[in-house]
Amino acid sequence: MSRSAHPAGPSHGHPVASVDPVVAPLDLAALNPRVWSANVDRLAGELMVAGLSATELAAEHGTPVFVLDTDDLRRRARSYATAFQGGDVYYAGKAFLCTAVAGMIAEEGLGIDVCTAGELVLALRAGVDPDRLALHGNNKSVQELRLAVESGVGRIVLDSHYEIDRLAELAAEAGACPRVLIRVTVGVEAHTHAFIATAHEDQKFGFSLTAGQAEAAVARVLSHRQLRLVGLHSHIGSQIFDTGGFEVAAHRVVSLLARIRDSHGLELPEIDLGGGQGIAYVDGDDPQSAADVAARLREIVERECGLAGLAVPRLSVEPGRAIIGPSMLTLYEVGTVKPIELDGGLVRNYVSVDGGMSDNIRTALYDADYTVVLANRLSSAAPQLSRVVGKHCESGDIVVRDCWLPADVAPGDLLAVAATGAYCYAMASNYNRVPRPPVVAVTGSQSQVIVRRETLEQLMANDVGWDPAVSRVDSSVVVGG
Template identity: 60%
Template sequence: MPTSHPSGWAHADGALRGPHWLREPEDADALVPQLWSTTARKVDGVLHVGGRAVPDVVADVNTPAYLLDEDDFRGRARAFREAFADYDVYYAGKAFLCTTVARWVAEEGLLLDVCTGGELTVAERAGVDPARIGFHGNNKSHAELRRAVVAGVGRIIVDSFHEIERLAEVTRETGRTTSVMVRVTAGVEAHTHEYIATAHEDQKFGFSITGGDALEAVRRVLSEPGLDLRGLHSHIGSQIFDSSGFEVAARRVLALHARVADELGVTMPELDLGGGFGIAYTTQDDPSDPAQLATEITKIVDGECRALGIERPRLSVEPGRAIVGPSMCTVYTVGTVKEVALDGGARRTYVSVDGGMSDNIRTALYDADHSCTLASRRSAAAPVLTRVVGKHCEAGDVVVRDEFLPGDVAPGDLVAVPGTGAYCWSMASNYNHLLRPPVVAVRDGEVHVIVRRETEDDLLATDMGADQ
């Protein structure tokens, strides 16, 4: 343990300081409300979510486990529907999707965006009206497109010339017409990680506006009788906080929208501005609420439409992370605590938990930051800068790079990480043959497992040599 100091642990000789934005808390036991779902609170030091003590919830399902706050999810979905009342609001299923969540989305009046045949299967199994589904993806197969057309999916977002040809062939085979939007890249460098910035030119998604491919894609869609062109689709990336990126994208996409009307004589009725709205993972993040986003984006679009002398098309947005991200936390059990001596006399405290990069790849993949809290008891111990790591055979297996936890954290304690609703379960893996955790919905003290934990039988189900 670092040497004590009258002004606090971080002032001791050789102490690690952590990132510039991380401040030593007065009480390492306290929650930072903006990082957690709306029902999360501490009671005598024990974390409660959805009206239930977290230790009681995980006692029946073990750890690691994802806890989904149903009231919080539904509240955020309603907030987007109400704020964007004049828009079509699609929940981006890639953030997190299961049949229960698909039903919640439909019950709250949102549409659903999917991007693979597997996600479409979940939506169909949940009973979602196909007409309220949008189908994304940069490499949809002939079989996926045929299935979507036959099912009557509300719109298909085309992403390449090959896909336009493929989809046209499907409509000829089936004798059906399908609604289409053209995914375009607006040349916007969104201020986010390069892997989730999706509107700059040098990446796999969409047709370039500046290179002329977008206008050519519109021409080809219009030439196919089975394709009903609805409009353009733009998405600038994920975990975006600055509306200036949307302003540049709207200007360029609406300019193309107007050009199609002028040069091709077609007024497209719709425009999709995508999603990517950020959430607070740590105290350095300051996201906008849905009402603020709706006001800013509508003002941007209306201004551009006035400048171009065109009517505003029907708009749509696609929040995913902004709805489910804060609604979920991941609960782990501490297995070991280790102090490692570093150069200069500093020591780092490593807290190892029973999950890791197989259930939260974001830290390793995106260099993302997360927070955490001691969830199972009250502690009066002084806060210590800690690194929470997983159990995988990988040095990069970090869950929380820097956070203050009570200095007496020990094996058997529960640690909870907020903001894990988006992409954690969706991108989970069986690395090192770990089992994917369950997803447990909690509401008004009631607990429901909506995705069960994998078993070793699941793990071996596709191993064709297992029974030999």
């Protein structure tokens, strides 16, 4: 079954949502290869990642800990590079970015899309060729635009008339001619959560195709000789399982290409259809392969260009979470287990772990589904309807909303949550002053810390206190007197 809609709406108080509350899975220890990374398996009942056991990883690095299967990451990156050969694939820096991952992605032939100065500087620090970077964002600062121009970023995706003028001024100052794309909103809403569907009209990104907004942006860019317009950009959403939305988006983008040709005598050589390819978080998810996505998108673009009498432009895509998402898991240690009686006599175990919404906000933010298993041992106990919750002072602090775990799960056990590579560490916080976990890369039965665990001392480093003498007020002065 292919799930085309990401779960939406506030449901943390519902007794049951994403699993059958009566019929438990036959094998609680099973590892669906669509959900888990390629080098995750079990040995003597214990979860293994590329030859290292969950117990070994937790003992060496503590919990919570993000564990990256680097061979799986490289394999996924290569699959997209191969599938879209002759075009460009941009890894989503916002999904997860550190210097080690940026370097691996570049080595496998992919570019990176960044949307802030921090992401841009990190990619440059990792040695990524700036020509292989694309800068996104709806409100890029002057500092960010200047850095992009001075660094030689390969593509800057323009999002407003103000930004067009700012970039033209900065380019003139630098004597540069940056290549730019115009982001257009094509009026296609992907079958996804409202907060991650980005092509409908009522949102902050891009120029609408209605009322001539996109065409006005084209004319404005072309009026600046310091800017080199090379193409159009479209992004219809995230966690997408089919290409139906891309078909409509491509038709509208190509129609705009034809109007640009007719109005300005210019055939733009590139289009970026964005992406947001879905991944399997739970058993029912059935994502498409990179090869299938590439074949279908090429077919759509070639057909639309043929109908419009246009040369087929260079195709760029941004797969989003599809590369890093499945390659990482999170290990937690259980702290408490609390049985709660539900309506109808059902009992749910609330299994509290040592992380939570500070390292995975997606369940609270999007009602995201995840797969969780007991990682440090096999159990012959009966399945128990469960909810994995965090340690934060919020009733919505939920890691896995509805799941089945062995009834004998106890404090000290380890749980593994699959597919946490995208938008988990990247959106992590220090809520309740909790330090962020480390990221550990595993390959060939060896582990290496690539992002250190934060310490309490680091959390306090920016808290400089207050000097009463600096802000002392003369009590004899009466305000408004």
